[in-house]
Amino acid sequence: MSERIVVDPITRIEGHLRVEVDIDEKGVIKEAYSSGTSVRGLELIVKDRDPRDVWAYVQRICGVCTTVHALTSIRAVEDALKIKIPRNAHLIRDIMNEAQFVHDHVVHFYHLHALDWVDVVSATKADPAETSKIAQSISSWLKSSPGYFTDVQNKVKKLIESGQLGLFANGYWGHKAYKLPPEVNLLAVAHYLEALDWQKEIVKIHTIFGGKNPHPHYVVGGMATPLDINSDNGVHAERLMHVSQLIDQAREFVNQVYIPDLLAIGSFYKDWTYGGGLNNYLCYGDFSTGDIYDTKLYRMPRGIVLNGNLNEVLDIDLKDPKHIQEYIDHSWYTYDGEDGGKGKHPFEGETTLNYTGPKAPFKTLDTNKQYSWLKAPRFKEHPMETGPLARMIVGYASGKEEIVNIVDDTLKKLDLPIAALQSALGRTVARGLETVLISGWLRNDMDALLKNIKSGNQSTFDRTKWEPSTWPERAKGVGWMEAPRGALGHWIDIEKGKTKNYQAVVPTTWNASPRDHKNTIGAYEAALKGTPMLNKEEPLEIMRIIHSFDPCLACAVHLTDLETNKTTEIRLG
Amino acid sequence: MINKEQKQRITILGIGNTLFSDEGVGVHLLPILEEALKDDKNIEIIEGLTDGMKLLGPVEDAEYLIIIDAINAGKEGGTIITLVGEEIPAYFGIKMSVHQLGFQEVLFAAQMRERYPKQIVMFGMQPTSLQLGVELTETNQRKLGELAEVVIDQVNRWRHVS
Numbered sequence: 040m041s042e043r044i045v046v047d048p049i050t051r052i053e054g055h056l057r058v059e060v061d062i063d064e065k066g067v068i069k070e071a072y073s074s075g076t077s078v079r080g081l082e083l084i085v086k087d088r089d090p091r092d093v094w095a096y097v098q099r100i101c102g103v104c105t106t107v108h109a110l111t112s113i114r115a116v117e118d119a120l121k122i123k124i125p126r127n128a129h130l131i132r133d134i135m136n137e138a139q140f141v142h143d144h145v146v147h148f149y150h151l152h153a154l155d156w157v158d159v160v161s162a163t164k165a166d167p168a169e170t171s172k173i174a175q176s177i178s179s180w181l182k183s184s185p186g187y188f189t190d191v192q193n194k195v196k197k198l199i200e201s202g203q204l205g206l207f208a209n210g211y212w213g214h215k216a217y218k219l220p221p222e223v224n225l226l227a228v229a230h231y232l233e234a235l236d237w238q239k240e241i242v243k244i245h246t247i248f249g250g251k252n253p254h255p256h257y258v259v260g261g262m263a264t265p266l267d268i269n270s271d272n273g274v275h276a277e278r279l280m281h282v283s284q285l286i287d288q289a290r291e292f293v294n295q296v297y298i299p300d301l302l303a304i305g306s307f308y309k310d311w312t313y314g315g316g317l318n319n320y321l322c323y324g325d326f327s328t329g330d331i332y333d334t335k336l337y338r339m340p341r342g343i344v345l346n347g348n349l350n351e352v353l354d355i356d357l358k359d360p361k362h363i364q365e366y367i368d369h370s371w372y373t374y375d376g377e378d379g380g381k382g383k384h385p386f387e388g389e390t391t392l393n394y395t396g397p398k399a400p401f402k403t404l405d406t407n408k409q410y411s412w413l414k415a416p417r418f419k420e421h422p423m424e425t426g427p428l429a430r431m432i433v434g435y436a437s438g439k440e441e442i443v444n445i446v447d448d449t450l451k452k453l454d455l456p457i458a459a460l461q462s463a464l465g466r467t468v469a470r471g472l473e474t475v476l477i478s479g480w481l482r483n484d485m486d487a488l489l490k491n492i493k494s495g496n497q498s499t500f501d502r503t504k505w506e507p508s509t510w511p512e513r514a515k516g517v518g519w520m521e522a523p524r525g526a527l528g529h530w531i532d533i534e535k536g537k538t539k540n541y542q543a544v545v546p547t548t549w550n551a552s553p554r555d556h557k558n559t560i561g562a563y564e565a566a567l568k569g570t571p572m573l574n575k576e577e578p579l580e581i582m583r584i585i586h587s588f589d590p591c592l593a594c595a596v597h598l599t600d601l602e603t604n605k606t607t608e609i610r611l612g
Numbered sequence: 613m614i615n616k617e618q619k620q621r622i623t624i625l626g627i628g629n630t631l632f633s634d635e636g637v638g639v640h641l642l643p644i645l646e647e648a649l650k651d652d653k654n655i656e657i658i659e660g661l662t663d664g665m666k667l668l669g670p671v672e673d674a675e676y677l678i679i680i681d682a683i684n685a686g687k688e689g690g691t692i693i694t695l696v697g698e699e700i701p702a703y704f705g706i707k708m709s710v711h712q713l714g715f716q717e718v719l720f721a722a723q724m725r726e727r728y729p730k731q732i733v734m735f736g737m738q739p740t741s742l743q744l745g746v747e748l749t750e751t752n753q754r755k756l757g758e759l760a761e762v763v764i765d766q767v768n769r770w771r772h773v774s
Contacts (some may be wrong), residue, residue: 239669
């Protein structure tokens with residue numbers, strides 16, 4: 040006997056990600072089904088458009104990851120047209136991506152994920168003097184006096200008394216899976232509030248280099264950033280100095296607040312080892328110290344680890360039709376008029392919508408048939424996990440010194456073996472570790488850029504192939520990057536100066552993938568299996584695991600809804 | 613103290629996703645407002661699109677804030693909707709911890725941090741369609757001028773606040 044539990048939505052935005060799980064009589068998850076319930080359809084929108092404009096459309100796929108889609112898109116076009124960009128443009132792109140990583144990961148930790156581990160209501164019972172002692176024992180961050188934590192605590196108390204909890208309104212406060220003492224809960228809540236302030240600053244790096252807030256400008260062939268240290272306009276000396284300061288502040292926050300909090304919280308959950316999953320990890324790699332085509336110079340290496348085997352890193356070729364294929368057997372699409380049976384490489388990819396699911400309102404999806412708007416991407420028929428944990432595992436298995444050192448040091452501090460990383464908490468720790476590394480690269484890349492500019496090299500754009508008359512009749516290209524949520528790829532086919540076909544395979548498509556042609560489950564589905572739930576009406580465990588992947592089912596329709604402002608979206612089927 | 617010449621700083625923030633036809637109304641309206649209000653240096657127009665917490669800065673910096681967005685009030689497509697103060701849902705009561713912080717969370721965060729704008733008015737339009745598409749539907753497109761007028765009316769009221 041099993042019982043079906045439905046959690047919809049998992050993401051805050053109505054109707055984007057839904058999870059159905061079957062639990063046994065002991066409350067252990069036996070099977071899980073991950074369903075993307077909204078069509079992305081971006082491929083249809085960019086068809087026939089000028090390839091040089093596509094980045095501006097695709098960056099609207101998502102309000103969180105705007106820059107990453109823009110960057111991947113221009114890389115795809117540049118690959119197709121064999122455009123080499125100036126070194127400064129490469130550096131500025133990396134700086135922007137690194138700033139995006141640091142912003143995203145800190146916001147994810149404090150504002151999207153922490154409350155799966157931190158009980159806000161419990162923070163009201165804390166002794167602020169004790170919180171102060173803990174804070175001072177783990178970090179030299181200055182805001183750590185008993186008075187400071189008392190103020191924060193009073194703020195939270197006021198919120199609770201007013202009944203207007205807002206952001207905190209709907210947690211499963213008091214759930215038995217929360218293990219932190221009140222004092223640590225208070226520490227985390229205080230930093231939740233501080234991180235709100237901090238995140239407002241770091242995004243200014245995008246405004247300065249991208250010229251526009253909040254959606255920066257990109258250009259095929261380089262960057263549109265007008266570097267000129269002596270002018271009054273454009274990016275001059277004073278603005279560059281501002282970026283430098285923002286980078287130092289970001290590193291300070293990461294090293295003195297984020298990481299100490301992460302380890303402090305993590306140390307109370309060492310027994311919660313669930314949420315690992317596939318143990319197959321995929322990285323396209325990125326952050327080259329040379330150019331993007333020289334994968335040997337990647338600070339975040341490319342590669343595949345299968346079955347958790349750290350002794351072997353396989354290569355991946357994004358253009359090899361046998362390496363990456365997307366299957367649709369459990370997805371609401373057709374390929375050549377058929378509803379499954381074969382995979383397609385993104386160059387041959389097809390976006391033909393074919394909804395066969397139940398009409399709303401419905402209780403459960405028919406998970407034996409098609410049940411998701413996401414396709415099922417596979418590497419040589421293997422389902423893969425992508426993102427921070429994949430990057431740390433592939434980096435570790437590749438023997439990248441920086442990665443090996445930080446992983447080993449952290450595991451030593453927590454007194455855990457490497458296998459412990461393969462869990463929801465491990466994923467969350469991996470995200471923090473890569474933030475440390477990437478914020479360091481942010482500093483290095485900014486220094487390299489400043490050095491170039493000082494030596495008189497202010498070039499950011501190569502216009503030799505700007506005009507379509509210089510292009511071949513037909514050209515195909517792929518753009519890739521490591522985005523905060525994982526390996527991102529865009530494939531473009533250009534014909535007569537127009538976009539003939541376009542396909543994007545985004546990190547969450549790998550992670551939230553439904554079953555494929557062989558009924559093999561995806562990363563979320565695998566991560567949920569075997570997890571015991573303490574209270575099926577409060578699926579905190581499901582939240583914890585899914586949020587550890589930082590799900591992003593793009594296209595952020597965020598219509599203000601006065602009609603369906605419901606208080607509960609969990610249904611028991 | 614009455615000073616009729618005093619200028620109010622007004623921020624206009626257009627939000628929405630322009631890939632889903634009428635969802636993008638808040639963004640489509642901005643060029644019209646930019647043209648109509650271009651001579652007033654006290655007005656800042658921001659294309660917020662679908663950004664979440666990245667909009668906390670502009671919101672907290674605003675004194676008088678106008679938000680323009682698609683609003684589902686269960687009305688006929690193209691209906692213009694005005695929400696003032698408490699009517700603006702400061703958060704969704706969805707029983708989940710959040711993934712992507714939406715605009716409601718941004719407003720709530722500003723409130724909690726006691727950096728809420730002095731006044732907020734939200735203008736929106738009931739979508740006719742949320743299908744894929746980078747243009748508004750004809751029905752909503754026709755009402756764009758009217759929506760611009762109500763926004764400009766509000767701007768004028770604030771401009772002359774003493």
